[in-house]
Amino acid sequence: MMQQDLGIEPRGRGRIRAGKLALALCGALAGLTANAATTKPGDAPGLVDVSGEAAPKPAPCPSDLPDTVTCLSGQDSAGAYYMIAKPRDWNGVLVMHAHGGPTLGDPKLARAQADLKRWAVWPRNGYAVAMSSYHQGGVEVHAAAQDTERLRRIFLRDVGKPRLTILHGQSWGGNVGAIAAELYGTERDGGKPAYDGVLLTSGVLAGGTRAYDFRIDLRVVYQALCHNHPLPSEPQYPLWMGLPPDSTLTKEELAKRVDQCLGVDHPRAERTAAQQQRLDTLTRVIGIQEDKVVSHLNWATWHFQDIVQHRTDGKNPFGNIGVRYTGSPDDAKLNAEVARYRPDPQAVAKLRADTDPTGKITLPELTMHAANDPTAFVEMEHTYHDIVAKAGRSEHLVQVFTSDHEHSYLTDADYLAAMGALLDWVEHGHKPNPQSVAQRCQAGAPYDPPSECTFLPDYHPAALETRSPARGG
Known part of the structure; x- marks a missing residue:
C-alpha cells in the first residue's frame, strides 16, 4: 500500500543457502537485442508486444533460495527492472508478483531483488516467480499493471510456457493486482486469459479515493x-x-x-x-x-x-x-x-480512474488479510467485497483472514494454503471457503521451515467507515 515494503524482513524464513549464477538458459538467450516495446507506458491496455524486448540474463539468486533454482534478470523497454526465478523441479505454475509500496524515485533492480528474497516461499516450493520493479516511481496503478503484464509475456517468450499463471498482488500491489485482473483477465492469449487466478494479500483494495x-x-x-x-x-x-x-x-x-x-x-x-x-x-x-x-x-x-x-x-x-x-x-x-x-x-x-477497482472480475480471486494489519486496514476488504457484489461478480471472490498483527509478510503456511486452495479452484472448480482454507493449512503441517497456520475462519471485517469516517464532497 501503503508504506514502502522494501527491506522489511519477513517471518518464517528457512536457513540461508548460497545462490548461484544461472547458466542453463545462456545459449537460448544470447542472440536477442533490445528494442522499444510496441506498447508504450500509458497506452490503453491490450496484448503487449514483446518481440523487441531484450532477453533476460542469468543472475545470482538471493541466498534464501536453494541451489536448484535458476535466476534471471533484465530491464524492459519501458525502464522497469525485473527478476525471474525458476526451480529445476518447476510445478508448471508461474506466479506473477505485483509489489507494494509504491517506491518513489527511479526504478532499481534492488527493488525486484528484495521482492524475490522476501517471496522465496514460491520458488522454494516449486513455483516459478517473476517480479517487476515497475518503470515508474510513485502511485500509478495502471502503469504498474502493464509492466507486470509485459514481464509475463517476456517469461512466456524466453523462459517457458506455464501450465497455469497466478497473479499475486501484495499490499499496494493488491491494488495493482485487482486492476490488472480486470484489465487482462479477459485478454486472449493462445485461447486463454492472461491469468488463471488471482491471489491478493494484505491488499489496498478500497481504491485510492477511499x-x-x-x-x-x-x-x-x-x-x-x-x-x-x-x-x-x-x-x-x-x-x-x-x-x-x-x-x-x-x-x-x-x-x-x-x-x-x-x-x-x-x-x-x-x-x-x-x-x-x-x-x-x-x-x-x-x-x-x-x-x-x-x-x-x-x-x-x-x-x-x-x-x-x-x-x-x-x-x-x-x-x-x-x-x-x-x-x-x-x-x-x-x-x-x-x-x-x-x-x-x-x-x-x-x-479514481487509475486506482479504484470496478469489481468486474472474471477470474477466481482469493484475498488474504491479517485482521490486525497495522498498515493496510482489514476493513478495506469489506469495501472490496461490496464493490465486487455491486458489480454482480461475488461468485468469483473468496476472502480469508488471519490473526496476524503484520502487514508485509504473514506466514509461509498461510501463503501456501491460500495458493493451494486457489489452484484447486482454478483447476478443479472446487471453490474454497474460509473453513476449507484453514483446514488445508492444518493438513499441510509440518512445514519446512516451521511455520504456523493463523487463519480465522469465522472472522468478518467491519465496514471501512468504522475506521475511516465517510466524508462529504
Missing part, C-alpha cells in the same frame, strides 16, 4: 496537535499537497519533529506528560499504532506530494468535509482547529 482518507485525517489532526509539519516559520501550504514541489524536507527531519512533539522514539517513561497526551490523542482519533505514526506520516507527505504533483495536475483529490474526529480529551476543540479541505472533482476523477 484507502487514503485516513492519511489526510492524520495530517490535519497531527498539525492541530503539533504545529510543526509545516513549522510556523516555514511557508504554509494546504496539507493535502503533501509537500510543496520545492520542499527540501527529509524523512530524518520529519521523524525528528514527530519525536519532539510525540516522543515516539522514546520509551513511555521518558516522554513528557504533554507528549504522551498528544500521542494518545493522535492514535485514538486516527486508529493507528504508536510505532506506525512516522511511516503513515511519511506516506501522507511524500506519496501525497507524488499524487498531487504527478497524477492529479496539482489539484486536490483528498477531503475531510463533514468528518467529525472523536477520541480526544476535547473533541469540540479538536474539530474546530483541524484544517478542512474540499476535494477537486477533476482530481478525484483522475485518482
Whole structure:
C-alpha cells in the first residue's frame, strides 16, 4: 500500500543457502537485442508486444533460495527492472508478483531483488516467480499493471510456457493486482486469459479515493496537535499537497519533529506528560499504532506530494468535509482547529480512474488479510467485497483472514494454503471457503521451515467507515 515494503524482513524464513549464477538458459538467450516495446507506458491496455524486448540474463539468486533454482534478470523497454526465478523441479505454475509500496524515485533492480528474497516461499516450493520493479516511481496503478503484464509475456517468450499463471498482488500491489485482473483477465492469449487466478494479500483494495482518507485525517489532526509539519516559520501550504514541489524536507527531519512533539522514539517513561497526551490523542482519533505514526506520516507527505504533483495536475483529490474526529480529551476543540479541505472533482476523477477497482472480475480471486494489519486496514476488504457484489461478480471472490498483527509478510503456511486452495479452484472448480482454507493449512503441517497456520475462519471485517469516517464532497 501503503508504506514502502522494501527491506522489511519477513517471518518464517528457512536457513540461508548460497545462490548461484544461472547458466542453463545462456545459449537460448544470447542472440536477442533490445528494442522499444510496441506498447508504450500509458497506452490503453491490450496484448503487449514483446518481440523487441531484450532477453533476460542469468543472475545470482538471493541466498534464501536453494541451489536448484535458476535466476534471471533484465530491464524492459519501458525502464522497469525485473527478476525471474525458476526451480529445476518447476510445478508448471508461474506466479506473477505485483509489489507494494509504491517506491518513489527511479526504478532499481534492488527493488525486484528484495521482492524475490522476501517471496522465496514460491520458488522454494516449486513455483516459478517473476517480479517487476515497475518503470515508474510513485502511485500509478495502471502503469504498474502493464509492466507486470509485459514481464509475463517476456517469461512466456524466453523462459517457458506455464501450465497455469497466478497473479499475486501484495499490499499496494493488491491494488495493482485487482486492476490488472480486470484489465487482462479477459485478454486472449493462445485461447486463454492472461491469468488463471488471482491471489491478493494484505491488499489496498478500497481504491485510492477511499484507502487514503485516513492519511489526510492524520495530517490535519497531527498539525492541530503539533504545529510543526509545516513549522510556523516555514511557508504554509494546504496539507493535502503533501509537500510543496520545492520542499527540501527529509524523512530524518520529519521523524525528528514527530519525536519532539510525540516522543515516539522514546520509551513511555521518558516522554513528557504533554507528549504522551498528544500521542494518545493522535492514535485514538486516527486508529493507528504508536510505532506506525512516522511511516503513515511519511506516506501522507511524500506519496501525497507524488499524487498531487504527478497524477492529479496539482489539484486536490483528498477531503475531510463533514468528518467529525472523536477520541480526544476535547473533541469540540479538536474539530474546530483541524484544517478542512474540499476535494477537486477533476482530481478525484483522475485518482479514481487509475486506482479504484470496478469489481468486474472474471477470474477466481482469493484475498488474504491479517485482521490486525497495522498498515493496510482489514476493513478495506469489506469495501472490496461490496464493490465486487455491486458489480454482480461475488461468485468469483473468496476472502480469508488471519490473526496476524503484520502487514508485509504473514506466514509461509498461510501463503501456501491460500495458493493451494486457489489452484484447486482454478483447476478443479472446487471453490474454497474460509473453513476449507484453514483446514488445508492444518493438513499441510509440518512445514519446512516451521511455520504456523493463523487463519480465522469465522472472522468478518467491519465496514471501512468504522475506521475511516465517510466524508462529504
